[in-house]
Amino acid sequence: MQALKSEEMSQLQLVEREEIDEEEEDLFEMIDKLTAHGINAGDVKKLQDAGIYTCNGLMMHTKKNLTGIKGLSEAKVDKICEAAEKLVNYGYITGSDVLLKRKAVVKITTGSQALDELLGGGIETLQITEAFGEFRSGKTQLAHTLCVSTQLPTSMKGGNGKVAYIDTEGTFRPDRIVPIAERFGMDPGAVLDNIIYARAYTYEHQYNLLLGLAAKMAEEPFRLLIVDSVIALFRVDFTGRGELADRQQKLAQMLSRLTKIAEEFNVAVYMTNQVIADPGGGVFISDPKKPAGGHVLAHAATVRLMFRKGKGEQRVCKVFDAPNLPESEAIFQITGGGIADAKD
Secondary structure, eight states: OOOOOHHHHHHHHHHHHHHHHHHHHHHOOBGGGGGGGTOOHHHHHHHHHTTOOBHHHHHTSOHHHHHTSTTOOHHHHHHHHHHHHHHSOOSOOOHHHHHHHHTTOOEEOOSOHHHHHHTTSSEETTSEEEEEESTTSSHHHHHHHHHHHTTSOGGGTOOOSEEEEEESSSOOOHHHHHHHHHHTTOOHHHHHHTEEEEEOOSHHHHHHHHHHHHHHHHHSOEEEEEEETSSHHHHHHSOSGGGHHHHHHHHHHHHHHHHHHHHHHTOEEEEEEOEEEOGGGOTTSSOOEEETTHHHHHHHOSEEEEEEEOSTTEEEEEEEEOSSSOSOEEEEEEETTEEEEOOO
């Protein structure tokens, strides 16, 4: 790919940014607009302190949740919800309207044409894409490549936005970003500056980091949230069958938060998952491993991808489950510059 001069790139991104900002206005209404509908500025501040920054985000919370915010009574919550409903339509809309809304979806290149074609154009915003597989199957390598490709202009199959990275296993390597940025003709320093990173140590810490993201996403143009890996801390913090129900409930809350972030801010959520040995797999199944997290995780992810090792640096990605993609496979390669097409 031809290297772009940094000045040209910044100008390109600036122009694209303005266009996207105009479109984004239709996507979410900021919560401070409630003051024009008779809501006290102090109450708006309480909502923001609780991680709610848009009217869309507000409508994704139950009234029980909202009354749990200190200083908000049931009467206040009812008034706030009524005001929000005037700004955001949360009733029925036609299929044509849904099709129009789908035009806001941004598809971000993976760096491999074969993988992009498998995914119908790339990793999509407004949904959760889950990648599961054994260690060294390419899940984290794809995460690093997406950190860079998300920042490309939309004309170059990028997302023209920033990246948030929540790391639960300590696998993020900033020095890995440098050659990938150079491959795409981008300034590595600028690319790293546009990635916000947090290392999570407990499942509670992981959830709180998601709550804090809303403030950042409301102010700046983010296009991708990476959680690598989503299940690791739950497997550590909850042990034995006795804690399984509690674990799955907490996991469901985490995944619900991820879904809301994807839809509220039009970002792509890419999460990696681990595999567990399936004792019931039997001898007739060639690979008796299944993704961790059970049905709770299976239902939350829109697109589920299964990664496995191929020859040498080659990796195979199979669409395991998706509403609009056929069950098919693509071969890609891990290179010094990130994910790329496999060489014959």
